[in-house]
Amino acid sequence: MLWSYTKTTAFYMLVLVIVVISVFPFYYAILTSFKSGTALFQVDYWPTSFSWDNYIAVFSQGAFPRNLLNSVFVASTTVLLALFLAVTAAFALSRVRFRGRSLLLMTILGVSMFPQIAVLAGLFEVIRALGIYNTPWALIFSYTIFTLPFTVWVLTTFMRELPIEIEEAAIVDGATPWVIITRVFLPLMWPALVTTGLLAFIGAWNEFLFALTFTSSNLTRTVPVAIALLSGGSQYEIPWGIIMAASVIVTVPLVVLVLVFQRKIVSGLTAGGVKG
Amino acid sequence: MSSETIVPPKVVLAKPIKSELLTQRVAAARWFLIPMLVALAVVAGWPLLRSIYFSFTDASLTDLYNAKFVGFKNYISWTTLKSGRTIYSGLLVDPVWWNAVWNTLRFAVVSVFFEAVLGMIVALVLNAEFKGRSIVRAAILIPWAIPTIVSAKMWAWMLNDQFGILNDLGLRLGLLGEKVAWTAQPDTAMTAVLIVDVWKTTPFMALLVLAGLQMIPKDIYEAAEIDGVHPVKQFFRITLPLVRPALMVAIIFRLLDAMRIFDLIYVLTPNSSATKTMSVVARENLFDFDKFAYGSAQSTLLFVIIAVMTALYIWLGRVRFDGGIDRCSGVIPRQPPFICWCW
Secondary structure (H helix, E strand, C coil), rough: CHHHHHHHHHHHHHHHHHCCCHHHHHCCCCHHCCCHHHHCCCCCCCCCCCCHHHHHHHHHHHCCCHHHHHHHHHHHHHHHHHHHHHHHHHHHHHCCCCCCHHHHHHHHHHHHCCCCHHHHHHHHHHHHHCCEEEHHHHHHHHHHHHHHHHHHHHHHHHHHHHHHHHHHHHCCCCCCCHHHHHHHHHHHHHHHHHHHHHHHHHHHHHHHHHHHHHHHCCCCCCCHHHHCCCCCCCCCCHHHHHHHHHHHHHHHHHHHHHHHHHHHHCCCCCCCCCCC | HHHHHHHCCCCCCHHHHHHHHHHHHHHHHHHHHHHHHHHHHHHHHHHHHHHHHHHCCCEECCCCCCCCHHHHHHHCCCECCCCEEHHHECHHHHHHHHHHHHHHHHHHHHHHHHHHHHHHHHHHHHHCCCCCHHHHHHHHHHHHHHHHHHHHHHHHHHHHCCCCCHCCCCCCHCCCCCCCCCCCCCCCHHHHHHHHHHHHHHHHHHHHHHHHHHHHHHHHHHHHHCCCCHHHHHHHHHHHHHHHHHHHHHHHHHHHHCCCCCCCHHCCCCCCCCCCCCHHHHHHHHHCCHHHHHHHHHHHHHHHHHHHHHHHHHHHHHCCCCCCCCCCCCCCCCCCCCCCCCC
């Protein structure tokens, strides 16, 4: 009896440790973001003072609102583009047998394993040649390298699971492949599209290396680069309060999205159509 | 009599109709694939080839087009002095580069090791039935959802030498004798990077392992329970062997991912040669030091290393590409937001 009691306690202690370690840095960032002045430099474990100063500063000085807009624009355009290209490709890769299919899938897998740095020099040249350096389009263009293989791969896996009977019925009714995709499969694929899109969105939202390299002015930067380059008057004056406020602003939507969609992410790929 | 039962009844198929349909489908498939293939060729294939090409030239950031071909000079070259001494130069004898290679390997192996162990523990906890399981699952998703840059900044603040909460906590608990400048000192900088990376990526590992755990049939444990097998033995004899495929896939993806780490180190410990990895050094040469060709050579070498590792993985793991993409391993993590579909 005592032994089982100890075991339960130990287990819940472990659970508590996991939860605290996971959540604490985010909690502490929120705590810091609401401090100002000298309160910043006192270590507190619980909220002691409260002020909106840092948030006001983030939005009033610098180009942070513009950076936020850039991030939203770049990430959503990237996702829409990747989904559009991936849906048709995934249909071909999952429902049609043709020669070289496995080679193609292998290539796509290979591209997603690419170290981004390996293409950085070449991409820089292409982006300069296209005249889109230092615009959001440079980022939308380059982010395709990781969003597209990912969406193609996941949607291919998903489409393969859709029952063949649905498609056969459509073929019997005389539907062309295009009609099958748009009228038959797409309605079944909404959950998968939402989750894949969400994951690709987060990927594009968080990307740093390309964003750092292909933009060069305050007004074209995305949020991660803006946060990384936020600095104070001198090297020794890092504006921690403002950085934390910006971090919280960027992270809260993501955390909310992930928590709201955690069930969707789970069911995303099993919910479509008759389960095979 | 027996011969009749053996004959497989499969020869009756309406062949002509099927093949007509098939041609139509294959033609459509071609058109569906072309846009994606063009996109991948433009953003991945061509830039990769150009990067490799630049590594054999003397290109500079300001003058990309008049670059001259110089052969392997960026990789290795030598001159023999009059005295008979040979001086080597180039990437392959560059101590800065080999330091970066060593940092990257050290980082990759150590971080993935801890992530695998801790991820396993978290997955085992999440696989148990208990009150508040959904809260734990939600909680571990938070590090995973936070952008790498943001987590680097959050931890940089927590690890701050004077006002950091971790130094405060360490002093209060008596774990630290004095305040430590975690990110600035060469001997602790790597530890700081490892802490942040393990914190950030263990959830990913845990979710992949959890997916593997949930595929183990429950009756195996019931049988073991009846036979009176000790839980520890159950773990090593049942759980570990059965979860191994999922764990290996997760480990290899993480290893490949860790090999190209850039953002965390760039933000958390800038200018610390104790943590500079291959990606960081390569980007420095490409865009900060105006040694574009030399940086290209470094990124090409990194690409070769990762390509060899990937090929080994595909060969060793015998990933089936046709008709059997593993539902869990099919998702390739590049940036943090990658999750397994079947938890």
